[in-house]
Amino acid sequence: MDIRQLQYLVALAREKHFTRAASACNVTQPTLSGRIRQLELELGVPIVERGQRYQGLTAEGERVLKWAQLILSTWTSMRQELAQLATSDFGLTGRLVVGGIPSALPMIPLLTKAVRALHPHIDFTVMSLSSEEILRGLDDYSLDVGITYLDNEPIEGLLATPLYDERYCLFLPEDHPLAGRETVTWREAAALPLGLPTSNMQNRRIIDRAFRTANCRPDPALETNSVINLCSNVRLMGLASVMPRYILELLGRDPGLIAVPLLEPEVTHSVGLVAQDRDPIGPLVRAVRAAAASFSSQTLS
Numbered sequence: 001m002d003i004r005q006l007q008y009l010v011a012l013a014r015e016k017h018f019t020r021a022a023s024a025c026n027v028t029q030p031t032l033s034g035r036i037r038q039l040e041l042e043l044g045v046p047i048v049e050r051g052q053r054y055q056g057l058t059a060e061g062e063r064v065l066k067w068a069q070l071i072l073s074t075w076t077s078m079r080q081e082l083a084q085l086a087t088s089d090f091g092l093t094g095r096l097v098v099g100g101i102p103s104a105l106p107m108i109p110l111l112t113k114a115v116r117a118l119h120p121h122i123d124f125t126v127m128s129l130s131s132e133e134i135l136r137g138l139d140d141y142s143l144d145v146g147i148t149y150l151d152n153e154p155i156e157g158l159l160a161t162p163l164y165d166e167r168y169c170l171f172l173p174e175d176h177p178l179a180g181r182e183t184v185t186w187r188e189a190a191a192l193p194l195g196l197p198t199s200n201m202q203n204r205r206i207i208d209r210a211f212r213t214a215n216c217r218p219d220p221a222l223e224t225n226s227v228i229n230l231c232s233n234v235r236l237m238g239l240a241s242v243m244p245r246y247i248l249e250l251l252g253r254d255p256g257l258i259a260v261p262l263l264e265p266e267v268t269h270s271v272g273l274v275a276q277d278r279d280p281i282g283p284l285v286r287a288v289r290a291a292a293a294s295f296s297s298q299t300l301s
Contacts, residue, residue: 001042001043003075005039006072008035008036009036009047009065010065010068011024011025012032012036012048012054013057014142016054017053018054036048043060043064045060045064046061047060047061066140069141072141073141073282076094076282077281077283077285080092080093080283081283092119092121092122092283092284092287094283094284095123095124095125096124096125096144096145096284096288097125097127098112098125098127098143098144098146098147098288099127099128099134099138099147100126100127100128100129100134100146100147100148101128101134101148101149101201101202101203101271102128102197102201102203102226102227103166103203103244103247104148104271105126105128106227106246106247107164108126111147111163111273111288111295112124115287115288115291118287118291122287127143128225130200131148131149131201131202132202134146134147134148135155138275144282144288145288146273146275147271147273147274148271148272149269149270149271150162150272150274151269151270152205152206153202153205155274158276158277159275159276159289160272161274161289161292162271163271163292164270165268165269166246166268166269166271167245167261167268168244168245168262169243169245169259169261169262170189170192170240170242170262171230171234171242171243171247171257171258171259172234172240172257172258172259173238173257173258174256174257174258176240178192178240178260179260182261183260183261184261185262185263186210186262186264187214187215187216187264189211189218189262190211190214190216190217190218192218192239193221194218194221194222194240194242195220195221195222195229195233195234195241196220196223196242197230198223198224198225199223201225206267206269210262210267214264214265221239222239231247235257245259247259272292273288273289
């Protein structure tokens with residue numbers, strides 16, 4: 001058994017296609033298939049369901065995949081730590097894969113900026129994901145860290161570092177009749193033509209729960225998983241939307257948008273960094289957790 005065999009297996013499980021997996025690994029399809037077959041012989045269990053096309057992994061293959069993902073993650077972290085020891089003056093290098101809930105995406109650059117200030121040679125891949133996708137990505141090691149809600153749905157077994165509290169406002173066009181109000185109730189908001197996040201997003205589940213608490217139910221005119229799209233539809237289509245106030249602050253104050261705090265109920269949720277609880281923790285994950293601890297001490301609204 002060697003690292004390459006495990007990489008091929010993980011690529012196959014991700015791509016669900018032998019040719020695409022081989023291309024992702026820069027090898028031929030017969031090479032990839034042969035090395036996975038060799039892994040099956042070495043372990044003495046069938047890993048891939050046999051057929052002319054990829055049909056999935058066997059039950060044994062699913063367990064081998066989990067171990068392969070763990071081994072590859074540990075192997076990558078070991079190489080990063082050894083590289084840091086060999087080039088201590090150069091600092092950490094590598095790429096950190098971050099998954100963030102859509103409403104947190106405008107805040108993530110503040111965190112990556114803090115990391116780069118200490119480790120200028122760390123690069124980032126940032127993906128917009130639902131909270132459920134973030135948990136799956138941490139579980140299969142396709143993500144290094146996630147930015148998600150800490151106090152709304154379970155995150156057991158993960159290391160969590162609070163970043164900021166999310167408070168909700170009603171976003172309106174500046175010429176809307178409610179734009180001059182100091183506050184708006186959730187019941188008043190429910191009566192408006194609304195653009196809201198899609199129902200698979202935890203952000204939407206929080207919003208729906210607030211409307212239920214106010215004994216009302218909106219009928220959204222638009223649903224999207226893009227915060228930018230929500231802002232555009234408020235400005236261009238005249239819709240209202242429910243979003244955290246910092247969206248307006250971080251994207252720049254648009255003269256066409258107004259954010260009015262929502263009350264009755266007042267809704268606040270903690271958003272933070274989550275990572276696998278493992279020992280040892282990879283050096284890049286340690287670096288971003290240290291930056292998150294400093295970040296959380298800043299005053300954010």
